[in-house]
Amino acid sequence: MDFFHAHQAQHYLVLAALLFALGAAGVVLRRNAIIILMSIELMLNAVNLTFLAFARFPLVPNSPMGSFLHGHTAVFFVIATAAAEAAVGLAIIIAVFRSRTTVHVDEFDSLRF
Amino acid sequence: MEAILFYVFAAGVLGASAQVVLRRNPIYGAVSLVGAFFFLAGIYLLLSAPLIAILQVMIYAGAVMVLFVFVIMLLNLKEEELGEPKWTFWKGAGLVAVIAGTGILVWKALGPAYPGAPAIDNAVRMAGTGFGGVKAVGRTLYLASVLPFEVTSLLLLVAIVAAVVVAKGKI
Amino acid sequence: MEVTWLHLIPLLPLAGAAICGIAGKWLPKPWVYAVACVSVLLGFLIGLVAFVHLGEDVQQFHEIAWNWFAAGALHVDMAFLIDRLSGAMVLVITGVGFLIHVYSVGYMDEDPGYWRYFSYLNLFIAAMLTLVLGDNLVAMFVGWEGVGLCSYLLIGFWFTDEEKAYAGRKAFIVNRIGDFGFLIGIFVLYNQTGTVNFAQLNTVVLPLGVASVAALCLFVGATGKSAQLPLYVWLPDAMAGPTPVSALIHAATMVTAGVYMVARMSHLYVSAPGVMALVAVVGVLTALWSALIATSQNDIKKVLAYSTVSQLGFMFIGVGVGAFFAGTMHLITHAFFKACLFLGSGAVIHGLHGEQDMKRMGGLKHYMPSTRNTFLIATIAITGILPISGFFSKDEILGQALHTRAFSFLTLTPNGTSHLTWLGPLIYAVGSLAAFLTSFYMWRCYFLTFSGDYRGPEEVHPHESPAVMTLPLWILAALSVAGLVLGLPASWVHGTALEGWTWEHFTEAFFATPRGGRAEDFAPYLGYGIALIVGWAGWAVSYSLYHQRGIAGDEVLKGGWRRVLENKFYVDEFYGWLVVRPTWALARGLWRIVDATIIDGLFVNGVAAFIAWCGALARRFQNGNVQRYAAVTAVGVLALVYVFLVRGS
Numbered sequence: 006m007d008f009f010h011a012h013q014a015q016h017y018l019v020l021a022a023l024l025f026a027l028g029a030a031g032v033v034l035r036r037n038a039i040i041i042l043m044s045i046e047l048m049l050n051a052v053n054l055t056f057l058a059f060a061r062f063p064l065v066p067n068s069p070m071g072s073f074l075h076g077h078t079a080v081f082f083v084i085a086t087a088a089a090e091a092a093v094g095l096a097i098i099i100a101v102f103r104s105r106t107t108v109h110v111d112e113f114d115s116l117r118f
Numbered sequence: 119m120e121a122i123l124f125y126v127f128a129a130g131v132l133g134a135s136a137q138v139v140l141r142r143n144p145i146y147g148a149v150s151l152v153g154a155f156f157f158l159a160g161i162y163l164l165l166s167a168p169l170i171a172i173l174q175v176m177i178y179a180g181a182v183m184v185l186f187v188f189v190i191m192l193l194n195l196k197e198e199e200l201g202e203p204k205w206t207f208w209k210g211a212g213l214v215a216v217i218a219g220t221g222i223l224v225w226k227a228l229g230p231a232y233p234g235a236p237a238i239d240n241a242v243r244m245a246g247t248g249f250g251g252v253k254a255v256g257r258t259l260y261l262a263s264v265l266p267f268e269v270t271s272l273l274l275l276v277a278i279v280a281a282v283v284v285a286k287g288k289i
Numbered sequence: 290m291e292v293t294w295l296h297l298i299p300l301l302p303l304a305g306a307a308i309c310g311i312a313g314k315w316l317p318k319p320w321v322y323a324v325a326c327v328s329v330l331l332g333f334l335i336g337l338v339a340f341v342h343l344g345e346d347v348q349q350f351h352e353i354a355w356n357w358f359a360a361g362a363l364h365v366d367m368a369f370l371i372d373r374l375s376g377a378m379v380l381v382i383t384g385v386g387f388l389i390h391v392y393s394v395g396y397m398d399e400d401p402g403y404w405r406y407f408s409y410l411n412l413f414i415a416a417m418l419t420l421v422l423g424d425n426l427v428a429m430f431v432g433w434e435g436v437g438l439c440s441y442l443l444i445g446f447w448f449t450d451e452e453k454a455y456a457g458r459k460a461f462i463v464n465r466i467g468d469f470g471f472l473i474g475i476f477v478l479y480n481q482t483g484t485v486n487f488a489q490l491n492t493v494v495l496p497l498g499v500a501s502v503a504a505l506c507l508f509v510g511a512t513g514k515s516a517q518l519p520l521y522v523w524l525p526d527a528m529a530g531p532t533p534v535s536a537l538i539h540a541a542t543m544v545t546a547g548v549y550m551v552a553r554m555s556h557l558y559v560s561a562p563g564v565m566a567l568v569a570v571v572g573v574l575t576a577l578w579s580a581l582i583a584t585s586q587n588d589i590k591k592v593l594a595y596s597t598v599s600q601l602g603f604m605f606i607g608v609g610v611g612a613f614f615a616g617t618m619h620l621i622t623h624a625f626f627k628a629c630l631f632l633g634s635g636a637v638i639h640g641l642h643g644e645q646d647m648k649r650m651g652g653l654k655h656y657m658p659s660t661r662n663t664f665l666i667a668t669i670a671i672t673g674i675l676p677i678s679g680f681f682s683k684d685e686i687l688g689q690a691l692h693t694r695a696f697s698f699l700t701l702t703p704n705g706t707s708h709l710t711w712l713g714p715l716i717y718a719v720g721s722l723a724a725f726l727t728s729f730y731m732w733r734c735y736f737l738t739f740s741g742d743y744r745g746p747e748e749v750h751p752h753e754s755p756a757v758m759t760l761p762l763w764i765l766a767a768l769s770v771a772g773l774v775l776g777l778p779a780s781w782v783h784g785t786a787l788e789g790w791t792w793e794h795f796t797e798a799f800f801a802t803p804r805g806g807r808a809e810d811f812a813p814y815l816g817y818g819i820a821l822i823v824g825w826a827g828w829a830v831s832y833s834l835y836h837q838r839g840i841a842g843d844e845v846l847k848g849g850w851r852r853v854l855e856n857k858f859y860v861d862e863f864y865g866w867l868v869v870r871p872t873w874a875l876a877r878g879l880w881r882i883v884d885a886t887i888i889d890g891l892f893v894n895g896v897a898a899f900i901a902w903c904g905a906l907a908r909r910f911q912n913g914n915v916q917r918y919a920a921v922t923a924v925g926v927l928a929l930v931y932v933f934l935v936r937g938s
Contacts, residue, residue: 009121013239017165018227020128024135026220031139033212033920036201039144039190043151046182047135050158053174057165060250061240073240074258077250080170081259084177085270089277091182095189096285102193103287109201114913212920215927222927226934 014062017054025051036109038101042094049087053080124164130157142200148186155179166241167250295352295369298335298379299418301328306411313404325407326390329414333383340376348372351424362483370424370487373796374617378421378549381624382542386414388761389537392632395758396533396639406446406531413439417542421549426475426485429550433471433514436543437464443538444530453529460523467513467520474506478557491556491801504557504564508571511547517605518575521598522861528590532635535590540597540631541624548604548620552613555801559611559695562804566696566709569609573690573716573723576602578858580726584733585843585854588645589634592734596671597627599727606720607686610713611695611803615685618792622678622772626670629765633664636754636762637738644745647734648840652743656751659759661739663766668735670769672728674824676817678769681776683724684820685793691717691816694805721823728827733842736835744839 009016024047031044060076102108134157137150155178162171241249248254259267305328313321339350349372357367371379390410397403416439420432438461445457479485481503482493495503511517516524527539538544551558551568558565576599583595600623607616638645640657654661666677673680693716696709743751753759775792782788789795834842843851853859910921 007121009124012228015227016124016128017161019224020131020161022220022223022227023132026216027132027135027139029216029923030213033216033916033923034203034209035139036204036916037144039186039193040138040147043138043144043147043186046151046178047138047154050155050174050178053170054158054161054165057162057167057170060167061165063238063240073244074250074255075262077167077170077255078259078263080167081173081255082263082266082270084170084173085274088177088182089274091185092277092281093284095185096281099189099192099285107199108193108195110915111204113915206917208917208920212916212923215920215923219923219927219930222930222934 014058017058017062021051021054021058024048024054036111038098038108038110038113039095041110042091042098045094046087046091049083053083056080056083120164123160127157127160127164130154131161142203144190144195145187148183148190151186152179152183155183165250169250169252169255290347290350292350292352294335295339295350295371295422296354298332298369298371298383299415299422301332301335302411302418303415304328306408306415309404309411310408313408316404318403321404321407322394325411326387326394328411329383329387329390332414332418333380333387336371336376336379336383339371340380343371343373343376357427363479363485365425365427365485367428368424369422369428371422373799374549374552375421377617377621379418381621382414382417382421385541385624385628385765386410386417386537388764389533389541389628389632392536392635392758392761393531393533395755396635397531400531402446406443409439409442409446410534410537413443413538413543417546420546424487426478426487426490429553430471430475433510433546433550434468436538436546437461437468437514440464440527440538440543443534444527446530446534450529456523456526456529460527463520463523464513467510469510470506470508470513471510474503474510477503477506487553490554495557495560497561500557500561501564504554504561505567507550507554507557508547508564508568511550511605512571513547514550515544515547515601515605516575516598517547517571517601518578521575521579522864524598525591525594525857528588528594532590532631532638535594536628536631536635539594540627544597544601545604545620545624548601548608548616551605551608552617552800555608555613558608559801559803562696565609565611565803566712567609569606569690569693569695569712569716572602572605572607572609573719574602575599576606576723577719577726578602580723580730582854582857583730584726585846585851586730587647587840589637589647589650589734589738590631590645592647592730593627593630593634596630596727596731599723600627600671602723603683603686603720606690606716609695610686610690610693610716610808611805612686612689612693612808613800614793614796615682615689617796618775619679619682619686621775621792622670622682622769625765625772626667626679626769629663629667629762629769630671632758632762632765633660633667634738636660636758639754639758640751641745642749644749647737649745650738650743651741651745651839652739653751654739656743657753659753659762663759663762664735664739666766667769668731670772672731672824672827673724673820674728674828676773676821678772678776680817680820680824681773681778684816685776687717687720687724687820688816689808690720692808693803694808695803696805721819724820725823725827728824729831732828732831733835736831737840740836741839 028044028047028049028051031047032041035041035044056076056079060073063073098108101113105112107113131154134150134154138147138154141147141150155174159171159174159179162168162174305324308316308324309321316324343349349370351368351370353366353368355367357365359365390407393406393410397406400406413436416432416435418432420429420436423429423432441457441461444460445454448454448457475485477499478490481495481499482490484490484493513520524539524544528535530539558568579595579598579602583592583599586592586595600619604616604619604623607613607619609616636657637650637653637660640653640660641650644650669675670677670679673683690713693713696712745751774787774790775795777787777791779788779791779793782791834845846854856862910917
């Protein structure tokens with residue numbers, strides 16, 4: 006058995022971790038609100054990947070068979086929620102841009118002390 | 119074959135995602151993100167999740183990213199409005215924290231996360247049940263999660279109304 | 290005899306006070322005057338009717354108005370009692386009070402606060418009547434505190450003057466010290482006898498120790514209210530109030546409450562001979578002490594104030610030596626002539642547009658004859674140079690002191706031996722000296738005010754007061770003369786119609802008899818002779834010094850002695866050094882350290898400052914930069930990851 010098949014689950018999980026790290030780095034580093042939103046999508050997809058990886062390669066072997074597809078339904082809900090979040094988030098960006106003519110989050114600081 | 123596909127897709131996902139984070143102009147990021155979602159859909163297919171892969175392409179790469187591109191075009195940011203990257207102490211600390219946390223996660227994942235390697239493969243165990251297919255996922259969704267499903271529809275409705283109210287100047 | 294109308298006597302002035310106080314500002318002036326005067330007059334008439342019905346068959350009228358409170362074994366009724374003592378007191382209070390009300394109509398006519406003044410005055414009458422009529426110590430204490438309150442209100446009547454407001458506070462606080470003793474006395478008596486009712490207390494025989502403690506505590510209250518050593522200092526300052534107030538409260542009625550109380554509790558006092566000796570000694574010392582101060586005061590009201598303190602001292606000699614009738618008799622006659630003197634001085638001040646300094650008076654007999662004549666009669670009465678009321682009552686006190694047996698059995702084991710037999714004659718001697726000084730300073734006051742030439746400024750034209758003020762003066766002067774009936778010696782009136790009117794006979798068997806028995810009868814002529822000589826001697830000294838030379842007569846005594854006398858023996862300064870300044874220092878310390886630093890600084894502002902400090906710290910994180918939050922969250926997630934994945938496994 007080759008290396009990939011011997012450590013198949015780990016491959017997916019490491020990929021998810023790296024993807025999440027890229028998304029988190031984007032959120033922390035970038036000033037552009039649109040890119041931050043996209044980075045959040047990346048992080049959500051990393052979570053989705055984790056869901057699906059665990060759905061296929063469970064940690065607990067003797068669970069009821071049907072329950073493993075709950076990982077898939079969770080991804081379904083995450084996708085739906087992400088769509089809603091993107092719609093509202095982009096609407097907020099438009100509204101803010103209209104009043105402040107900027108999309109840089111470090112300039113949205115009216116709510117500080 | 120499966121391993122080659124995984125490495126290709128993984129490299130595509132990471133490369134395109136890096137473009138999202140690193141590109142200065144968001145339009146390049148958005149297009150790269152579409153690519154990343156396509157590669158991710160491939161990864162999902164490798165994980166025996168055909169329904170989710172299709173949804174990924176349709177909803178993410180299609181609907182959501184169209185929304186992003188649309189907004190980017192709408193705002194039509196000038197070169198000087200894009201701004202220069204700024205480094206602060208906390209940005210550096212956050213980056214270090216992200217890298218360190220990911221390092222720990224990767225280290226733990228490569229370590230003894232799975233007691234018996236190779237892991238149990240549900241796709242193999244449940245090959246006859248249509249694992250990850252429309253019928254199997256649909257049964258789980260509608261039998262076990264009807265209420266969250268309906269609530270999600272309500273959430274989408276609220277989000278649509280909210281987006282309209284927030285983005286529109288005057289109603 | 291139980292009746293149902295006694296409560297009307299204090300209730301009518303109380304209603305008058307309420308009407309004047311609440312509606313007086315809007316009522317027409319004559320209505321306020323009418324309400325204030327008529328309510329007191331009605332009280333006087335009711336008291337008079339009750340008084341003339343008292344006789345051998347009806348010893349007292351009694352009414353339980355309502356059951357005030359009952360707690361455990363303690364039952365206190367708001368009950369009123371009118372007997373020969375309290376009946377006479379009621380007549381003095383309402384009678385003199387009514388005259389002073391009438392006088393006040395003229396005196397306070399121009400003051401914008403007249404309605405407030407009459408409300409306080411009526412309230413005072415109501416409280417004083419409660420004090421006198423109460424049939425138990427608690428009801429008496431209600432009146433006791435009520436008159437203290439009215440005294441405070443009226444001394445500080447012109448409260449916009451800081452000095453007068455201060456005098457009011459001083460009177461109130463000094464009285465509080467005495468009231469504290471009075472309260473403890475009530476507690477001791479209730480604790481030992483289980484009752485506060487006078488009638489029941491009179492039947493209880495208390496052991497010497499308990500009786501002494503209770504009598505001493507009550508006497509502390511009396512020294513406060515009746516301005517005796519060492520608590521007399523408030524009374525001279527109380528002259529800051531309107532002059533009719535000085536006449537009513539600080540000469541005729543309120544300050545005699547202590548004497549009345551001791552007389553009312555005579556059964557208690559005779560069972561504590563040591564305290565009686567103390568009462569008499571305090572009385573004679575006060576009489577001498579304040580008479581000395583009075584000799585060098587130039588403010589006419591201050592002279593009369595110290596004179597009042599001195600005369601109160603004489604009353605305490607009377608009750609202290611066991612001659613309760615003599616003390617209370619002097620109380621009544623003193624109410625007449627001292628009220629007359631005060632109102633006369635008020636007429637002088639009124640006629641001189643507020644001048645009180647005798648240096649700028651003189652020769653006023655030409656300008657205000659009625660005032661001068663009444664003042665002269667009252668001065669004769671108080672100095673005793675002619676045998677009218679004051680002569681008899683004061684001489685009765687001194688004669689009783691000379692022959693007293695009240696201090697016998699002053700041992701813890703009574704065995705019939707006499708003790709302190711020298712104390713009575715000593716009191717007599719010192720009291721006679723005080724009587725000499727009384728004659729001296731009162732005639733000094735008279736000569737400086739009315740004789741010689743007018744020394745005041747040109748632009749002030751002295752004028753006689755209106756009839757509404759001189760009429761009460763004449764009535765009081767007549768009473769000062771007629772009061773002699775009360776004091777006629779028994780041997781003179783024996784078998785005549787006047788016998789029933791002498792105070793000694795009238796209150797016979799009313800007061801308790803001292804343990805050593807009554808004072809033996811003494812030859813009145815010798816005592817009267819000495820008293821006349823003493824009185825005339827004072828007059829002669831005063832006449833020679835002041836009649837011609839006026840205020841220059843003071844030069845006979847110069848230097849340090851005069852300064853000491855003019856500064857009232859520096860008692861105020863001594864109290865200031867002993868009590869007031871340490872209290873102020875303590876209060877400042879409490880304010881600065883406990884209140885300002887610990888409570889305000891540490892607890893109130895300290896907590897707020899700590900929260901503000903925490904907030905200032907926390908708001909540095911709340912800088913509005915979302916990315917900062919994300920970065921901090923990332924660091925936090927790293928910490929969680931470290932804790933759960935690295936250390937947890």
